[in-house]
Amino acid sequence: MIEQVFKIEGAIKVKKRGFGIVERYQGQGLTLPKRSTKQAAGYDFAAAEDFALPSIWKSGFVKLFWQLKHGTPLKDEDYVQANKVLKPRLVPTGIKAYMQEDEVLILANRSSNPLKRGLILPNGVGVIDADYYNNDQNEGEIFFQLVNLGVRDLVIKKGERIGQGIFMPYLKSDQDDGGTAERLGGFGSSGR
Template sequence: MQRGFKIVSHKAKAGLHLPQRQTKQAAGYDFEAAEDFVLPSIWKGNFIKTLWKLHHQDQLTADDITAGDQSLKPYLVPTGIKAYMQPNEVLMLFNRSSGPLKRRLILPNGVGIIDADYYDNPANEGEIFVQLINYGLTDYHIKKGERIAQGIFVPYLTADEEEQPQAVREGGFGSTKE
């Protein structure tokens, strides 16, 4: 087995589909949402209040900043999928072209990186979650099975004479130390 997808054990009976390419020449494997999920609009809540104060050059309090930032926080949409690959490969997650255009949904980091050692990690079995922000005016209801991102397997290169990292992945999403 060189690379591919499996359903995580706790969602084995949830009727999920493995990611698939939709056409012969497609590079990306479409990932589906593992469950219904409501993605709130960033324009609701405290973000607009914070923008109003900024626009009017009012002094922002620490609470204003925290509340505004919380409105912009991405949500993690579960896929129920894990990906296995070779040690010198990475799975890159991207927006589907219809996400921003038709639904106003985006990956806020532009691209998600799934490392080979994320597979079967002890924190979450390597389940892939898609970070999404809804910049539309209303909440968006993602339906189970709706395609929300696309993944592309890519080989990568390392620098000459680098000091080989010794750390072993112990956690799940965002687990490496900053």
């Protein structure tokens, strides 16, 4: 069980889920995620720094479409260039999250991002496991994978909301063996 224990005016208080700022962003004016309204399920995450998010409609991607339309044979370097343009970017939040062993933090896009800004999460949702917190590789920093479908590059400003996180319990199957591996790294480390 992951718990945060704090002393508050002589009393010990156990916290079950919440957020912290990773060490490399300490003292840089970041705020912890919070819900915007009383009924909001999601905690709003913001960018930890200014971040340039290029449009996918640049360089090799448009060339690839043109070649496909005109029946021009594609070369390996055409695919490599297109993959560089289409690759999602990891926008840092400077935030880490702790929770109970049977909980998960689901990362979702803001509903306004696709319509107003052309921003999508290419994986649909992100999953932050309880053992991601304070991992050795990146201290459990949460990143949002984003792709800019707009025709112009976009600069996300520090403090600008980029997504939301929802804490949820999860269930295990009858056949669950409890998992055998320990997390060895940070982002993407449980899918090796």
